[in-house]
Amino acid sequence: MTSAHAAPAPPAHVEIDGVPAGDPGLLTTLMSGFGHFTAMQVRDGRVKGLGRHLERLDLATRELFGEELPGDRVRTLLTGGVTAAGLRDCSARVYVYDGVRVAVVVREAAPDGPGAPQRLRSVDYLRPAAHLKHLGGFGQSYHGEAARRAGYDEALLTSSAxxxxxxxxxxxxxxxxxxxVWPSAPCLTGITMALLEGPLGSVRRRVTLADxxxxxxxxxxxxxxxxxVSGIDEVDFAVDEGLMERVHAAYESVEWEAL
Structure with missing residues (x-):
């Protein structure tokens, strides 16, 4: 099966700060901004929702590039990257580019336990192809940074309505x-969200700033x-400790899957 996305011809020369790139073709692929990824927390060689991550990667690869991405290949590459990093616990990302070139990035683990309350600023912006965890997220990064400079923790994406x-x-x-209640507007169904929906007995429906x-x-x-969430724009929310205990308990009940 051939790729659905036409890759550019390899460049004649690429250099960074005056230093020639060792593999111009690979660097050009990584710089293209066309691809997708998934992000996860690894604890002692295990991941919550690993099967969902593998399914996400395969479906997005089929949609963007017209090719499959076998889960066994991802597991092998992910295990190799985590092992090479020498971290028992870590944050890991798997990126997929044209030609089904797979990059694994491993960093220090995110802190375990409840996160600090977040204050959000609404912005009139929706991600294109929102069902995909795709690359090229300039808009969301731009609005996220602007929100933080204005004293908020995160941007909240909304329609013009x-x-x-x-x-x-x-x-x-x-x-x-x-x-x-999860908003029903087009969005990425995050893995953590997907793992919580069933145990919480949650629903999806239209939610607006006016609501x-x-x-x-x-x-x-x-x-x-x-x-x-401690607030959105000028609307304050109390931290409901009972709710958060229930949410964290639901997440903790999800079994870890071995790489």
């Missing part, structure tokens, strides 16, 4: 006193953990 979709690098959920007063609490999730 104020419909809430997701955080710049998180999913968001709301608590109405009865149900955990915020109807909710008692909110929290955000991503590959680095779970944190309560």
């Amino acid at each position: 104020g419909e809430i979709a997701e955080g710049a690098v998180t999913n968001i959920a709301f608590w109405d006193g009865t149900s955990v 915020l007063g109807a909710y008692r609490a909110a929290f955000v999730t991503n590959s680095r953990g779970i944190a309560p």
Whole structure:
């Protein structure tokens, strides 16, 4: 099966700060900004939701490049990267580029346990192809940095009509006193979000900035953990300790899968 995305011809020469690149073709591929990835926490050679990560990578590779990405290949590369890093616990990312070239990046582990409360600033911006964890996220990075410079912790992505979709690098959920509600606007279904949906008995429905007063609490999730939301724009939320205990207990109940 051939790639659905036409790769550019290899460049004649690439240099960085005056130093020629060792592999111009590879560097050009990595710099293309066309690809996708998944991010996870590894603890003693195990990952929560590993099967979901492998499925995400395979489906996105088929959609973007018209080729499959076998889970066994990813596991082998991921295990090799984690082993080479010499870290028992770590944060790991798997990037996939044209030609199904796979890059593994390993960093220090994110802290375990509850995250600090987050204050969010809404912005009129939605990610293109929101169902994919794709590269080239300039818009979300731009709005995220602008929010932090303005004294917030994260940007909250919304439509021009104020419909809430997701955080710049998180999913968001709301608590109405009865149900955990995830916004139904197009967004990435994060792995942590997917692992929580069933155990929490949560629902998806339309949520707008105008609806915020109807909710008692909110929290955000991503590959680095779970944190309560202390406010969105001028709307304050109390940290519901009971809710957060329930959310963390649901996440802790998810079994670890060995690489």
